[in-house]
């Protein structure tokens with residue numbers, strides 16, 4: 001599996017949320033930690049759109065993924081602004097990026113957004129040897145209630161994406177119209 005998905009992030013965020021609740025006494029802060037820890041992955045939708053709808057598979061954006069956000073959040077928490085909800089958001093974001101960093105096989109700097117911007121979000125530099133646009137094959141393993149919808153996904157959605165991803169460019173560099 002190329003990336004840690006919602007199931008894994010939900011489990012880890014729940015542990016972080018329980019810790020935040022215990023540490024701050026705020027159940028709302030605990031809930032925010034769980035929500036933020038899962039919601040960071042919403043930015044994948046932009047990448048999926050680029051790869052599978054616009055057929056531009058050569059970049060990895062994931063704009064919410066970046067150690068920098070966590071570091072800035074921690075600095076603010078320590079030096080200028082403390083609030084239990086803000087603590088929850090920073091802890092959940094840090095937990096998410098750390099989990100992805102150690103679980104997913106990107107380059108060592110891949111989870112720094114400044115690095116990704118520096119290399120112009122070039123997928124070959126950020127995820128060497130991986131074809132992230134082919135992650136549609138593993139997508140069902142990342143989501144819950146798989147038996148309910150996976151057959152439909154395999155029948156209707158996967159072939160459609162596969163045709164767009166796998167056909168490749170024509171000799172003049174353009175893509176065949178489907």
Ligand SMILES: [Zn+2]
Pocket residue numbers: 004040041065096100
């Ligand atoms: Zn992620």
